[in-house]
Amino acid sequence: MEFIDYYKLLELDRSATKADIKKAYRRLARKYHPDLNPNDKDAQMRFQLINEAHEVLSDPEKRKKYDEYGKDWKHAEQFEEAKRQQTASGGGFGGGFGGGQSYSYSGSFDDDTFSDFFEQMFGGRARAEGAHRGRHFKGQDYNAELQLRLSDVFESRKHTLTVNGKNIRLTIPAGVENGQTIKIKGHGGPGVQGGPKGDLYITFNILNDTSFRREKENLYSTEEIDLTTAVLGGEIQVKTFDGRVKLKVKPGTQNGSKIKLSGKGFPKYKKPNQFGDLYVTYKIRIPQDLTEEQKKLFQQLQKTGL
């Protein structure tokens, strides 16, 4: 754990007045405020340190302690004790602080938002005593995009996402739409000042890997039928999203006419067992490359005035 120079952090010298501190804090906070730097972890960390520096330097008591012990904060208690003893015996204090240990400052804030340096020097309670920093901040919201195929979202399925190195397993409900964003509560960045974690927002980018066109929960498709079936009627097999169904074609079906297959569309989002409809447009196939016999038959039909 290393000494943190709060003056340097706020770009101030040691003679800075309360007004200078406030001004410097405001200037830097405007630069690194988490709300102004979405998805920027570095800015968030800088902001926490700036807050910490402000917390200490704007409080006369904390500033005094910080100024007095500075780098030797860890031995402040020993120093106080030694000073008391020296005063009692009338001698001068010649100790020094030794400090043979080496510390490393992790720079990680995670759920606790003050640095280890701060915690050690001012104790955990100090955070609640801060005049300005009484309020908790919700952690940074994370945004992620998940690319799926249309066929992947026909049924609810479990997916594993890696967000900031953490694996999150979640069930994507059937029927999510392209461009839709869902919120996963508490899977964002750590809170500031003990505030709650941020949320994770996942936006779906759904690629259509099928021949169906989707509009919300309804599906649209085109089905080719041959001329004779269109004229005389008959039975065909129509492709739906989850298989084929038999369908009766009315005699005299026109090209471009549409039929609705109720409940054969896409699942409705978060409405289990509810589906949209499938709209099928008939495209009548006009025969080409007729045999001589077929040609003659058509000519006969023509003569009937058809």
Add this chain to the structure above:
Amino acid sequence: MNREDLITTEEICIRYKVEHQFVSSLFESGIIEIVKIEEVEYIPQEQLSEFEKMMRLHEDLDINMEGLEAISHLLRQINKLQKDNRRLRNRLGLYE
């Protein structure tokens, strides 16, 4: 919109200790949405995080309404650019 998804502006003012004028100004600037039902003003729950964000910026950084309006606009642009950037990176990943 369901009533359960709405919070009265009165409740917001009490809970967040802000003047009603602040909420109205955010609405007039187009930063948040306000729904009026039978003369009662409500804020949709989904707008709450935007409201909180603006409140923090106003209180922590002393940013006035004009500043909040500009910030809100720029943050939307940043969001959109970050989204586009992610989408393009994802697409690029398919070819790498």
